[in-house]
Amino acid sequence: MEEQQEIYGVRAILECIEADQNIEKVWLQKGQSGTLFRQLEHVLREKHIAHSYVPKERLERFSAKNHQGAVAAISPIRFSSLEEVIENAKAPQLFLLLDNVTDTRNLGAIIRTASATNVSGIILPQTGSARITSDTIKTSAGGIFSVPLIQVNHLKDALFVLQANDIITIGITEKTEESIYTIDFNKSVALVMGSEEKGIAKSTLAIVDQKGKLPMLGSIASLNVSVACGTVLYEAIRQRNFSNK
Secondary structure: OOOOEEEEOHHHHHHHHHOOOOEEEEEEEOOOOOHHHHHHHHHHHHOOOOEEEEOHHHHHHHOOOOOOOEEEEEOOOOOEOHHHHHHHOOOOOEEEEEEOOOOHHHHHHHHHHHHHOOOOEEEEEOOOOOOOOHHHHHHOOOHHHOOOEEEEOOHHHHHHHHHHOOOEEEEEOOOOOOEHHHOOOOOOEEEEEEEOOOEOOHHHHOOOOEEEEOOOOOOOOOOOHHHHHHHHHHHHHHHHHOOOO
16 A cells, blocks of 8 residues: 655646546645636536645645645545445444544554444545545554545535434533443444544534543543544444443
8 A cells, every 4th residue: 555645736636636546635826827727726626625725835845846836645545435335334333433633643543443343434524634644554553444434525514414324423522411331332323533632623513413421530631532432432342242241
């Protein structure tokens, strides 16, 4: 599996899009114009490819190459369709949505635990999420090859799709009085996890079906997100496999 690579130049990026390459994000130089540049902007909007406008200095951090005002990151991983994963996953399903998890190694550790706990799929937003790099792949210890990864424009869209398929959405947050140990994980569920710095966005938290928190009995207020994910996922496994034995 190759590490994520960058593509430089407007025409090169357009050719990658035409060839259906898995473009994760595009950075465009502020103030650029021209027919070809405007064509790229149109295609990015039409294809719903994540992109942002940055100063020239930001693009030059990627490389000293002639970037022509545009740089794209191509992910080494192919993303799955949420609808297809829901249709094919064995019940009871167990999904994981990650909000503001931007550290590549944290993401890799989460994927590793998700593989060990037979998670149906991990859902990532196009923006505000860690990029999948060789560090992510290495930290996942091969788990990245066994857990479907799903990329969506907005996590809220994914939540609505999950809810429409009778999958209970649960936000793991300290902003509730309910413990995760009172939640029934024997049904199909989707867990929303946020980073320890930002947590889950308010707009996302507002539409989940339930909320649950990890009890924090000492002086530490929060756990690393990969540790928190592992704790919650194994509670789901405990209920599903050992609670009646």
